[in-house]
Amino acid sequence: MKKRIFSCLLLAMVFVLTACGGKKQSVTYMMESDLNGVIMTDTMTLDAKGDVVQQMTETVTLDMSGVDETSQSLLIEQYEQVVNAYNAVEGVECTSATEEGSYSITIVIDATGDAITELASQGLLQVEGSTDGISLEATGEALTASGYALQETAE
Numbered sequence: 001m002k003k004r005i006f007s008c009l010l011l012a013m014v015f016v017l018t019a020c021g022g023k024k025q026s027v028t029y030m031m032e033s034d035l036n037g038v039i040m041t042d043t044m045t046l047d048a049k050g051d052v053v054q055q056m057t058e059t060v061t062l063d064m065s066g067v068d069e070t071s072q073s074l075l076i077e078q079y080e081q082v083v084n085a086y087n088a089v090e091g092v093e094c095t096s097a098t099e100e101g102s103y104s105i106t107i108v109i110d111a112t113g114d115a116i117t118e119l120a121s122q123g124l125l126q127v128e129g130s131t132d133g134i135s136l137e138a139t140g141e142a143l144t145a146s147g148y149a150l151q152e153t154a155e
Helices: 002-020 069-087 115-121 136-145
Strands: 024-035 038-049 052-063 092-099 102-110 149-154
Antiparallel strands (some): 024 149
């Protein structure tokens, strides 16, 4: 009798772990473009459990060495406003860095809370369909259709 109860409990635990599971994976996409002398490299990393994105990390690097200092200052000023807008949303952390001739921002978004909905409502993130449970597969397809190239996948 004890063996049966133990076996039932063990089987129940396996089902619970399987239901909660889904393998963890990380996928990175990248796009590079020339915007009037400014080379922008946009790298998007999606961390997911199963097909559900848990965290999104985007790093945008601007190589501004091809434009004058006034243009560089204006670009930095505009992007700093974007940094402030992202940081005003709970569940988002946005940082910036300036080096000679380049500027970068890194945005880390917790996709498990309300941050996605808030960012979409403010126009800071484009979302098609529901903001509940962002699909890794659908997001990858949308990024690829927008010109991003798959860089790496890690499990």
